[in-house]
Amino acid sequence: MPWQSTPYVLLLFLSALVASLWAGYATLSVPAERRDRTVLAFVVLCLSAAVWAATYGIQLASTTLEAKLFAHRLLHVGAAITPSAWLAFALAYTGRGENLTPPVVAALTAVPVALVALLFVNPYSLALVDVGLATTGSLTRLETTLGPAYQFHLAFSYVAVIAGAALVVGNAFRSGGQVKRQAVLLICGALIPLALNVFEALSLPPFGTGPVNLTPVSLSLSTACFGVAMFRYRLLDLTPIASRVVVSEMDDGVVVVDADGTIVDVNPAAEAVVGEQQAAVGSAASARLPEYDRLETATDDVLVTREGPDGGRFLRLSRSPLRRDGETYGWVVLIGDVTTIEKQRRALEERNERLDAFAGVVSHDLRNPLSVISGYAELASETGDPEYFERIQSTTDRMTAFLEDLLQLSRQGETVTEFESVPLKEAVTSVEDDIADGDLTVVVDDAVVGAVVSADRVRFRQVLDNLVRNARDHADGPVTVTVGRLPDGFFLADDGPGIPESERESVFDVGFTTREPGTGLGLAIVRDVVEAHGWSIEATDGEDGGARFEIVGVEFVEADEHADPIDASSEVS
Incomplete structure (x- = not known):
């Protein structure tokens, strides 16, 4: 087969070699587990540019129409896929690789594949209308008249190239000062083939008036720019890898x-x-x-x-x-x-602080009664006076009550286990029956009848028990406790001495009490159980001048006909 010699052929073969070397370097230098869409698209872009440049060089070197036409068809295996590979690389490189879904990849591949197929069969002159040879100086060239399918592919290619260039250039301009050299390489790699295509399309000198299309050469320069930016300056280590x-x-x-x-x-x-x-x-x-x-x-x-x-x-x-x-x-x-972890840490911190408070309460509230018991025991042994034994028994009862309250408070981490439907009136009645004190009267408003609370049954009863006992223990004589309904909760109000406004925030603190025999734990237990349900409690004035405790944020539910009745004898623990 006769060949014609021209420097353009050497330049095209050299461009094909450069693009092939970058494809090989990218494949060998990047481990298989790190070959993401960016690397794969870069390799495809390099290979398509290499095929385009090499086969175009063969076309230029050949002299017969048949050889040139066959090489022309082959070069489009690379030339047709290059715009799609370029756009895929731009999408992957700029962090939009998730857009390369199978349907998108199929669409990007369909147009090049269709063009290559039409170039070989060319029905109805859809790809090429006419072909012939032309001589420029000593160079024999192939001249073609493009068909409608080829024109459509050109339009598709320009859209893909411009879109890819816009993505890469935009990403380069957003890069910081540390990667300015890389940004220059990216911009050059994106704009060189685009600018050369403009010269070719408008036949502008010096590149648009020559006998040879230098687009494959420009693409090899682009692959070199991208390769240096990606692997020499490690841009892929910052964005997007x-x-x-x-x-x-x-x-x-x-x-x-x-x-x-x-x-x-x-x-x-x-x-x-x-x-x-x-x-x-x-x-x-x-x-x-x-x-x-x-x-x-x-x-x-x-x-x-x-x-x-x-x-x-x-x-x-x-x-x-x-x-x-x-x-x-x-x-x-x-x-x-770390919201969950931090809240748990703070809760543990709060619990540790509460344990420190326990230690102070225990050391104070147990040491004194033990001293009293020791003193009266000595007097009782010396005198045998029954009065001393009664005082020992009274002090022992006080210590027992204190220990029960302390046990309840120490179990606050187990405050709420399982929510169920609890009738409010029945729960209050069971507490009244359990206390069974002649000086205590509990009145339930009509609005409470039928109200059903979503709560932990045992702990909810503990709240009511402690509030009722608190009203009884702080009254000097008979006391009446009224239970009423609120829009989002309920209240317990008594006609006792009430709570001074300055002490209403402190009554829920561990160890705070206004009476000598008190442990200062009952209302602390109430607060902890209420908050464990997701509710809130506030101490205020009662209508009759006594204390009133309002519990709000309560969820009321439909009455459950099959709910277990409140066991008045169930033990509060």
Whole structure:
């Protein structure tokens, strides 16, 4: 087969070699487990450019119409797929790889495959209307008249190339100062083939008036630019590999920040904290994350609070460097939601504080009665006076009551176990029957009749028992306790001495009491059980001048005809 010699052939073969080498380097240098969509699309782009350049060189070197036409058809195996590969690479590189779904990949592949098939069979001149040879100087060229299918492919190719260039250039401009060299490479790689195509389409000198289409050469230059940016400057270690390979599916938020403090990438979980990715990328990290400056000097993680749809959230921030060859390219900020852990820690802290309070109460409230018992026991042994034995018995009863209250309070971690339907009136009646005191009268309003509370049956009865006993024990004589209904709860009010306004917040504290024999634990138990149900309690004035305790946030349910009756003899523990 005769060949014609031209420097363009050598240039095209050299371009094919460059693109092939980058495809091989990307395949060999990236481990199989890290070959994400970006690397795969880059390899396909390099191979398609290599096939295009090599077969175009063969077409130029050949001299017969048959050889040139056959090579022309073959070169489109690379040329037709290059725009689709270019757009796929741009999508994957800029963090939009999830858009490369099977239907999208099929659509990007369908047009090139259809064109290649039409070039070989060319029914109704859909791909090529006419072909012939033309001579420019000493170079014999193939001239073609394009059919409608080829024109459609050209339009598709320009849209794909322009869209891909826009994505890559936009991503490059959003990169921070640390990656300016990489950004220049990205912009050059995106714009060189696009600019050359404009020259070719408009026949503008110096590139648009020559006898050879230099687009395959420009694509080889683009692959070289992208290859250097990706593998020499490790751009894939910052964006997108840091997010796509490691953090895209993480529950914790991840913010990638360059060395100048500019956000360059955000994973979906972090958008709730720093805002949507498109708005956050390019912003100063300290503007989107005010605590970022603290991370620069902190020796440990930073705990911050945020308001969420379900209330306050606790977030733990940490920062780790992104280094390569001793150079720091940026930072990864991890944002972990530690709300559950932090609440548990604070609850444990509160419980430990309460245990410390127990120790003080126990040391005070048990030491004194034991001293009294010891003194009266000595007097009783000396005198045999029955009065001393009665005082010993009274003091012992007081200690027993104290220990029972202390046991109840120590079980607050087991306060609520299982909710069920509890009729309010029956629960109050069972408490009254259990106390059975001639000085105590319990009145239940009509509005309470039929009211059913969703509660832990045993602990709910404990609340009512302690409140009723509190009213009885603080009255100097007969006392009446009234139980009434509130829109979102109920109240217990007595006609006793009441609670001074200055002490209404303190009555729920462990150890607080206004009477000498009191343990100061009963209302503390009430508060803990009420809050464990998700309710709240407040002490206020009664209509008759006594104390009134309002419990709100209560969930009332429909009466359950099959609910177990309240056992008046059930033991409160």
